[in-house]
Amino acid sequence: MPELPEVETIRQQLEALVSGAGILGGTVYLPKVIRQPSPEVFADLISNRKILSVTRRGKYLLFGLSGGYTLVIHLRMTGQLICEKEGAPPPRHTHLILHLERDRRLRFTDLRQFGRVWLLPASDTRSQAGMEKLGPEPLSPEFTETYFATRLKNSRRSLKPLLLDQQVVAGIGNIYADEALHHAGLHPNRRADGLNSREAKALYRAVKEVLREGVSHRGTSIRNYLDAEGRAGRHQDFLKVHNRAGRPCPRCGSTIEKIKCGGRGTCFCPSCQPNAR
DNA sequence: AGTCAAACCTGGGCGC
DNA sequence: TGCGCCCAGGTTTGAC
Known part of the structure; x- marks a missing residue:
């Protein structure tokens, strides 16, 4: 489902909603969605970083984090990424929650479990998540x-x-x-x-x-x-x-x-x- | 280089 | 109501 227009919509909304927000910690419910690093290291490594930017490459969402890391999320077929208030029990098929400042959370829910998450040093973000082979962005000047x-x-x-x-x-x-x-x-x-x-x-x-x-x-x-x-x-x-x-x-x-x-x-x-x- | 199928998963819709 | 089958917007891998 999420193709460029859907991912771009999410990007625009999250840029307004969460850029500048601090990540208090992460809860991993389905370890296999975390491709890198190990789920334990992921939860540790993501804590206490600040979201500096929200960008997109193809169908990938990229969160620039403080300390030189990038959080990469691909929603594949049925993934959802929703910013909401903390509190309610997470719905079925929720695989990851990032707890944010000001009583909010970023929830990754994916019925078919195809979606993938990476937390990578910014320097090798492009090569690690499989983005190096992507063609040009169709709405950018490089797509001539x-x-x-x-x-x-x-x-x-x-x-x-x-x-x-x-x-x-x-x-x-x-x-x-x-x-x-x-x-x-x-x-x-x-x-x-x-x-x-x-x-x-x-x-x-x-x-x-x-x-x-x-x-x-x-x-x-x-x-x-x-x-x-x-x-x-x-x-x-x-x-x-x-x-x-x-x-x-x-x-x-x-x-x-x-x-x-x-x-x-x-x-x-x-x-x-x-x-x- | 291309095509094809299978794999990863769950759930909805259909026919019987 | 229930069962079996097919389908689903993505990507990767391996065989031919």
Whole structure:
């Protein structure tokens, strides 16, 4: 669930809510979510540090801490990171709580237990958590039309798996890949190197557009996603194709289809997104 | 380089 | 009501 727009929403909220806050300590309920260091060392090492910054890289959240450490959190499919008052017993599937100053806590809850947490020296943050291979940030100036066109031209893969490849561009997941392809009018099975320059440009613009829209609606809540204040996002009400199989395309009225593409469920409009072959 | 499946997990929805 | 099956927004790994 949490793709770039969802993680960015959480980042923005937490930046306002917890930057500057001191961490009193941590409670680990499910040790395996802590990838580094060991859970015991983690709880010890995180105590009495101050949160200096909250940033994002792809789908990773990064908390810059005092003393030269970075807390890295990846929510994977069903992770939630919620800032709330201390007191209530933590809900089911809560795996980590960071106790903050002023009677607040940061709660990591994850039904499927896929989410991961690292506490790393800032100097080797990028290499340790698997972030070194990430492609450019799609909403930053480093993601240029030329770069994207080159990646398309040099790949024989289908468009859908290419968009999901975090090494090509960081932060796109299944929801926004489907939406970007519909926005650009391209079939998910089209071969990347088969696009003409007009189509490549349309896809480049579509990627940026659908991600911006997702952020502006505070993310998409289809199943589990909640923002850092525990609220659902609104973008599910604005999706054109994703999760809408069998319903009419908002653009042309044709019935949206669902296929398997690159092993992933993929929704598209057969008339807005014709297969070129 | 690419594709595919499996693995990591729990829960919801469906058909029977 | 209950059981079995399939599905789910991410990522990694290993086989071909």
